[in-house]
Amino acid sequence: MADLARLGEDSEAAPSDAGQLDPEPAAAPAATLLEVEDLSKQYAETRAVDRLSFAVRAGEILGLVGPNGAGKTTTLRTIAGVLPIQSGRVAIAGYDLATAERRAKLQLAWVPDDPQPFEAMTVDEHLEFTAALYRVGRWRARAEELLARFELLEKRGALGGELSRGMRQKLAFCCAWLPRPRVVLLDEPLSGLDPHGIRSAKAAIRDLAAEGSAIVLSSHLLDLVEELGTHLLVLRRGRKVYDGTMEGAHRAAAAAEGTSLEEVFFAVTGGELGRDPERATATEGEAEGQA
Numbered sequence: 442m443a444d445l446a447r448l449g450e451d452s453e454a455a456p457s458d459a460g461q462l463d464p465e466p467a468a469a470p471a472a473t474l475l476e477v478e479d480l481s482k483q484y485a486e487t488r489a490v491d492r493l494s495f496a497v498r499a500g501e502i503l504g505l506v507g508p509n510g511a512g513k514t515t516t517l518r519t520i521a522g523v524l525p526i527q528s529g530r531v532a533i534a535g536y537d538l539a540t541a542e543r544r545a546k547l548q549l550a551w552v553p554d555d556p557q558p559f560e561a562m563t564v565d566e567h568l569e570f571t572a573a574l575y576r577v578g579r580w581r582a583r584a585e586e587l588l589a590r591f592e593l594l595e596k597r598g599a600l601g602g603e604l605s606r607g608m609r610q611k612l613a614f615c616c617a618w619l620p621r622p623r624v625v626l627l628d629e630p631l632s633g634l635d636p637h638g639i640r641s642a643k644a645a646i647r648d649l650a651a652e653g654s655a656i657v658l659s660s661h662l663l664d665l666v667e668e669l670g671t672h673l674l675v676l677r678r679g680r681k682v683y684d685g686t687m688e689g690a691h692r693a694a695a696a697a698e699g700t701s702l703e704e705v706f707f708a709v710t711g712g713e714l715g716r717d718p719e720r721a722t723a724t725e726g727e728a729e730g731q732a
């Protein structure tokens with residue numbers, strides 16, 4: 442997919458480890474697979490991301506939520522290496538995105554909110570291309586499984602330009618899952634999926650986390666985030682206003698006599714619970730206290 446190609450490329454100035462990968466052993470297995478430190482992004486007059494820090498560990502599914510324009514997509518695109526890092530640091534499976542870009546990106550998969558396959562490549566060719574890009578050995582059996590899981594077997598010969606919106610999304614999942622990435626970024630991953638596709642996508646997300654990957658799931662669908670997420674990060678105007686476990690968010694909601702994540706969302710983003718969003722900038726414990 443066009444997005445995949447960008448992800449696989451070195452998008453900026455020559456990384457320090459450009460060229461052939463040497464047989465150097467992988468970084469020591471780290472419990473923390475995604476580290477974001479003090480990340481900022483300015484678009485002209487707009488501070489889209491403002492000194493954002495968070496971490497995602499193996500097996501965690503971090504729900505990334507926030508109002509329109511909060512900076513979610515900008516954050517994901519920066520972690521994916523599609524946008525340059527203006528300031529701050531991103532490390533993927535221990536590899537610094539600025540100094541070990543290629544190695545970092547080989548550990549990462551990204552499903553953008555509107556995947557755009559290569560129009561003139563078939564579904565099968567996208568998988569073959571992904572396997573080559575990510576250097577996946579013996580990938581065909583896994584590709585078959587993924588095509589079956591996402592009901593794309595009948596479309597394996599179809600060109601990218603012939604796929605419906607939902608099929609493009611399913612193909613993006615297949616390509617993202619093929620290399621068993623250690624970190625996965627998902628931006629509104631259920632968009633366009635039919636009920637079977639939604640069920641398959643949810644199961645695939647859970648399974649990959651259970652295998653030890655770290656997943657960031659950005660969505661406006663709070664029910665989805667609540668259902669799948671183990672942790673929650675709420676952004677508002679580029680800033681973190683809640684960062685904690687989903688359990689902690691539930692406790693905060695309960696303390697506010699609420700029943701769902703919506704209460705936490707509105708509380709920390711200055712919504713209907715009427716709290717001061719600046720004061721609501723919170724870690725898990727603080728949010729509970731405020732609620």
Ligand SMILES: Nc1ncnc2c1ncn2[C@@H]1O[C@H](COP(=O)(O)OP(=O)(O)OP(=O)(O)O)[C@@H](O)[C@H]1O
Nearest residue numbers: 484487488489507508509510511512513514515516
């Ligand atoms: N290419 C761009 N040029 C200028 N400003 C931009 C650009 N992309 C995003 N922005 C601005 O950056 C801020 C964050 O946008 P971003 O798309 O990251 O938010 P988001 O949380 O993903 O929003 P949504 O939920 O609406 O998708 C917004 O104020 C937006 O207008």
